[in-house]
Amino acid sequence: MTKQTVHAITCAALAAALAAAGGCAGSRTEGPGAADPGKAVETPVPPAAAEPGPVEPAGAQEEPQPAAAAPAPPAEAPWKEAAAKGMTLSWKVEEGKLLRVKVKAPTTGWVAVGFDPEKGMKGANIVIGYVKDGVAVAEDHFGSGAVAHKADTKAGGTDDVTGVGGSEADGATELSFSIPLDSGDARDKPLVEGSQYKVILAHGAKDKLSLRHSSVAIVQVTL
Numbered sequence: 001m002t003k004q005t006v007h008a009i010t011c012a013a014l015a016a017a018l019a020a021a022g023g024c025a026g027s028r029t030e031g032p033g034a035a036d037p038g039k040a041v042e043t044p045v046p047p048a049a050a051e052p053g054p055v056e057p058a059g060a061q062e063e064p065q066p067a068a069a070a071p072a073p074p075a076e077a078p079w080k081e082a083a084a085k086g087m088t089l090s091w092k093v094e095e096g097k098l099l100r101v102k103v104k105a106p107t108t109g110w111v112a113v114g115f116d117p118e119k120g121m122k123g124a125n126i127v128i129g130y131v132k133d134g135v136a137v138a139e140d141h142f143g144s145g146a147v148a149h150k151a152d153t154k155a156g157g158t159d160d161v162t163g164v165g166g167s168e169a170d171g172a173t174e175l176s177f178s179i180p181l182d183s184g185d186a187r188d189k190p191l192v193e194g195s196q197y198k199v200i201l202a203h204g205a206k207d208k209l210s211l212r213h214s215s216v217a218i219v220q221v222t223l
């Protein structure tokens with residue numbers, strides 16, 4: 001204890017003497033620390049002032065943003081729309097293969113769309129359906145004559161309508177569904193994305209698909 005006390009005093013005395021002379025090892029140890037804060041204030045400033053430099057290549061900073069915006073591409077394509085006689089057709093092509101469609105008409109009966117007809121409904125790639133008790137029904141038909149249509153399945157074809165949905169509200173029916181642009185079915189007309197087509201919109205007063213339409217309209221669309 002005594003030795004330590006004596007040593008401490010000696011060291012304190014030596015430190016005081018050195019401090020008076022300009023500092024000792026002890027005060028140097030802290031000195032740099034005390035000096036650092038001073039320099040630290042200045043040192044960071046230059047870098048901060050130097051930052052405006054790197055900021056100039058702002059373009060370089062914007063580049064990463066497009067890169068960050070890269071994951072945006074998976075964003076869905078917007079719906080396109082055409083309307084006539086109170087009926088609305090909305091559509092969009094997905095992955096160049098699937099045509100998503102929504103048909104809305106002022107009826108609680110059937111609604112239909114016929115792509116690329118030749119005369120009347122002849123040759124049209126038709127989808128006709130309705131919503132009953134909240135359940136949407138849609139069938140894949142084709143224009144078998146100018147004023148006649150038939151289910152593909154009743155003429156050796158296949159029903160290629162998928163994702164059927166729909167709703168009835170305020171006296172209007174909206175039917176949504178998807179069909180392949182090219183189903184491979186001889187009863188469907190192959191459709192090409194980006195091409196223009198004549199499209200029939202029609203609706204009937206009841207959910208009975210054999211009941212003639214109360215309204216028919218033609219719209220031009222580019223898929």
Ligand code: HEM
Pocket residue numbers: 112113114120121124126128146147148149200201202204209210211212213216
């Ligand atoms: C549901 C059973 C259907 C019946 C009984 C029916 C009957 C008729 C009849 C009798 C005509 C000639 C007279 C008229 O213009 O009204 C006609 C015309 C026509 N129908 Fe239908 N049709 C039906 C469904 C459809 C569907 C589903 C479409 C297309 C999605 C369609 C498209 C047409 C077109 C484009 C015309 C020609 C209209 C014109 O030239 O002004 N029909 N249909």
